[in-house]
Structures are given as C-alpha cells and as structure tokens.
Amino acid sequence: MSNTRIRIRALAHGGDGIGNLVEGDGPTWFVPGALPQEVVEAQEVRAAKRFTQGRLVQVVEPSPARVEPPCPYAESCGGCQWQHVAPIKQPEFKARIVADQLRGLETGVRVGFAGPEFGYRRRARLHYRRAESGFALGFHAPRSREVVDVAQCPVLDPALDVAAQKLRAVAGLLPASGEVLGLSDGTRVVLGLPRVKPSPEVLEGLRALLDDTLVGIEVRGGRQRGHVGQRLLEVDGTPRWPAVRLGAFSFGQANAAGNRALVEHVCTRAEADGLRVLELYAGAGNFTRALARTAQRVWASDTDHDAIKTLQGLAKAEDLPINAKRQSATNLLPKLAESRSTYDVIVLDPPRAGLGKEGMAAACRVATQRIVYVSCDPATLARDLEVATERGFDIDDVTVFDLMPMTSHVEVVVTLRSRSGG
C-alpha cells in the first residue's frame, strides 16, 4: 500500500495527530505519533465515512516539539503515547486539546499543574502473560492486547517499579494472563491481583515476596478475597487535611504532587466555607476531607462500597462534617431535582463517561451557586458543559492539570457559576 502525505494541524483528544492531505481534497486523517505543524507520511489502517485512521510511517517535516523518546520501550510499549513530545510542550498541547473540545463555549484554558516526566506514577495497572517463551510483565502494546515485557519503567514511581518486578518470582502461581494493580506512597507499595483465587498456596507464595518496600498484596478471585501484609496505605496527608487510605484496588490519582495541586484548586474554586456541599463520585474522600475543613457539611457519595466505608471511617476519626453514603450519582441526581432539594455547591469527579445530559440538567437544578466539575475526558465534559450553559450556568474557569506526563491523559477542572445564584 502506498504512503500518503498528511499535514498535521491539531491533536485529537486521545493524542493522535489530526490532518489533511498535503495535496488535494480528502477526508480528515488521524495519525498516532504525529504532531501539529508536521508533514508526515502515513499508511491507511482503516477508512471510515468521515475520516481515515492512519499509521505513521515517516516524519517528513518534524515539529520543533518532537524529541528522541528517552524510554527504550517507547516504540513497542503502549503505556506512554507521548515519549516523542518535549515535556515542556506537553501541558500546552493538552490545554489546546481541551480548548478544541470546548470550542463554541468561548472560554480560555489555563494550565494548573505540570509535573516531572519521570518517576511520578504512583498508581498503575500492569499486565502479565505467561507463555512458553517466558513471563511478560508490563503494559499492552499500542492498540493491542499483547503484553510488552518491561524490565524497568522510567515513569513509574521507583518503589512501585521495583515491587511489581518481584511478581516474576511467583509467575508459576499466577493464571496464564492477568493484571497487577499497584499503589505507592513513595517508599512503600501495595499490589493487587484481580482474578486470582486466594488459595493457601498463592498466599504463602505472595507472603514470601513482602519486605520493607512491598508491604502488602491483595488478591481477589470472584467473591473470594484475601491479602498478605498490609492492604491499605495512607497517602496525601498535609498539615491542613488528613491522609486518605487507599488500597491497590481503590481509585487514586497517579501523581501525588499533581493531586495535591488538584485538591487545592478544587477547594479554592468551590469557595465552600460555611456552605452545604454535595459531592458526587467522591471515592475514598480525596476532595471530601479538604472540603469538609471549612464547609458547613459535605454530603458525599460513590458506588464503591470499600471507598465509602473508608471515607466514613475517616470522617469519624477526624470528626469531620461529612455524610458519606454508597449511592449512584445517576440515580441520586434526578431524585434530588424532582424533590426540589438544593445544595449551595456541587463538586463532581465522574469516570470518563461524564455525567450525561440528563444528569447535568439535574445537577443544574440542584446546585444554587457553583458546580466544580473534575473531568478526565474533554469530549464528555464538552457535552455536559453545553447543557450547563443552556441551564443557567456560566463557565468561570477551565484549568488543565497534567497529572500524567508522557501520556495523552488530561485532567480538567471547570468551575460553573449560576447566573441566578451568587
């Protein structure tokens, strides 16, 4: 198949280059690994009605932002998508991706945090596969289920990197393929093994791996759960608010320094002093513990049973004004809107799917002053913000947090202010 020359004009959400034919008309091309201002040669992988998915063959005119990937696995490993992008340019590109997605909403986009590109990732999901050729442990190859064996990963927190590698010693006890979840507090690590039955033999083998760095391993196979050593770590405590307790299976931001900046920002933007706050998708209380320091009360919910139990424990131990309940935001919001219940401020941090049009419309009826929306998906965020601006809210601020350098992941916080509230 012949190569096609494409001029790249922007980056798609997800990080692919977006471009058009250098000569003549044709559909829009999406080319992973290509950067704005570049001319590249690409090969067609898939032609859809309105766009063509391409594979980068060669960069003809490189962008000034292109660098030699520092990681030796960059070519084969799908863990990072942006090893070829100068770290200093990555936050700017992420802000541009968000601004492109929010186009039409007429808002500026600021960068709130950009961190070091190596050793930051304290939480990760790795994959393993046992084959005749040996045991592979690492990340999936780009757009594939193949596991790339990574002996050392430069973006992982060093303690997590070392701890995960220890599993090679018990490869024979593990299923033929699976996942490893890891969380580090900087010096100590807990690992999680989903779809592994906690048999006495497995637990004994895993116990032998524990030391001062790898302090606990939790296994979950169907309804059976077991662990050796410690299950939870205390992370992200500051002199102003208490630590949260997270396990390998809990949700937690991957970047400790970035998360501190994110929590500060959410609290500043929520302006919740003395106010009634509804927090949706609260997890184990990452934002809750900080909001509750000054709010009149925070009503926090999440569907994760363990997270809510942990948050209830934290509220009690620290005597914080928090009501934590296991509840689905998708069920709760319409009920609150129908019963005309209101809160001064809503803080929400949904998974990629976002809130959805109905959920967002309900949130706009429930919040009387502000909504602080934390998102990891600019496309679903744009859909929800459109609803909010039609339902009486203005966008006050859009701030991008580059919590995962070297990848195309982006975290965005949007503050919405009620036109009738205050």
Ligand SMILES: C[S@@+](CC[C@H](N)C(=O)[O-])C[C@H]1O[C@@H](n2cnc3c(N)ncnc32)[C@H](O)[C@@H]1O
């Ligand atoms: C992006 S995490 C945010 C967690 C927390 N805010 C933090 O910063 O650690 C999304 C959370 O949404 C929860 N979740 C997923 N679907 C939900 C739903 N329908 N209703 C409420 N919570 C949900 C997950 O359990 C997870 O804790």
